[in-house]
Amino acid sequence: MIDKLEMFIALARNRHFGRAAEECGVTQPTLSAAIKQLEEQLGVMLVWRGSRYRGLTPEGARVLEWARQIVGDARTMREEMRAVKQGLSGKLRLAVIPTALAMMSSLTTPLSARHPNLKFTVLSRTSAEILQLLENLEIDAGITYLDNEPLGRVTTVPLFAEHYNLVTRADTPLSDRQSVTWAEVAALPLCLLTPDMQNRRIINRHMAQAGAQVAPRLESNSVITLTSHVLTGDWATILPLQTAEFFLASGALSAVPIVAPEAAHLVGLVAPHREPHTPVLDALLTAARRLGSPSD
Incomplete structure (x- = not known):
């Protein structure tokens, strides 16, 4: 039944029989037959059928919740037995908000040193996508905001607090200031992350609190794109200090704290709220707690 689930x-x-079959590595008739057999085993219709996929029935939506739990538990069991036999190994799939990508090596490098047979996949995703991927069992964990928008039922480990900075080229106005206000920043030619990013929604809110309205000249879902524009001297951006530091080493850029209000938002690890965790995920949680509490 696990394969069918x-x-x-x-x-x-x-939401498509052909694409689902391709993902599972089977033919479409094989997948359709498996879904039909699952319906017969459970005694309910799971999928509205027509000439194409038309969605889940109410019973199908409920079975989907059970399927995610059962499949997740089965994977945990297999991973635990593999760890007993072979030691900690396998692939750890992570999705990370763009502003936290620069700190990922602080988490993956120590973990890799302790467990050299681990391999990592790190994807850049929005906070909403991270939660969806986690729910669909497509990733093992994510790095996202913990205190700004609802997370649902997940295990969390705080890592750091984002503090926001104006990032400009080092030879431009405001670059030598001790601080700037959100209202001052709003008047600059800005390039910012796209509105689907939670970082952007945070910036919009703090701009509004300062009585300013943000109207960026350029939007991108890539921090690299933003900083490359800032390097021309014609643009400025807003980045958390942890992200900005990655680009400051060359000396070409300057980061100035933004105040009035001085804002901070907590970023951390999110993982499925399931016990027990896989040995690999348990190792990740332990590494995250070490990183988030360096004095312990």
Whole structure:
């Protein structure tokens, strides 16, 4: 039944029989037959059918919740038995908000040193996408904001607080200031992350609190794109200090704290709220707690 549940999860995720079959590595008739057999075993219709996929029935939506839990538990069991036999190994799949990507090596490098047979996949995603990927069992954990928008039922480990800075080229006005206000920043030619990013929604809110309205000249989902524009001297951006520090080493850029209000938001690890965790995920949580509490 586990294989059928995995196919059902893939179908719900892709909303298309052909794409789900391709993801599972089977033919479309094989996947359709597996879903039909699952319906017969459970005695309910799971999928509205027509000439194409038309969504889950109410019973299908409830079964999807059970399927995610059962498949997740089955994967945990397999991983635990593999760790007993082979030691900690396998692939750790992580999704990270763009402003936290620069700190990922602080987490993955010590973990890799302790467990050299681990491999990592790190994806850049929005906070909403991270929670969706986590729910769909497509990632093992994520790095996102913990205190700004609802997270749902997840395990969390705080890592650091974001403090926001104006980032400009070092030879431009305001670059030598001790601080700037959100209202002052709003008047600059800005390039910012796109509105689907929680970082951008945070910036918009603090701008509004200062009585200013943000109207960026350029938007991107890439921090690299933002900083490359700032380096021309014609643009400025707003980045958390942890992210800005990555680009300050050359001396070409300057980061100035933004005040009035002086804002901070907590960023941390999110993982499925499931016990026990896989040995790999448990090792990740331990590494995150060490990183988030360096004095311990």
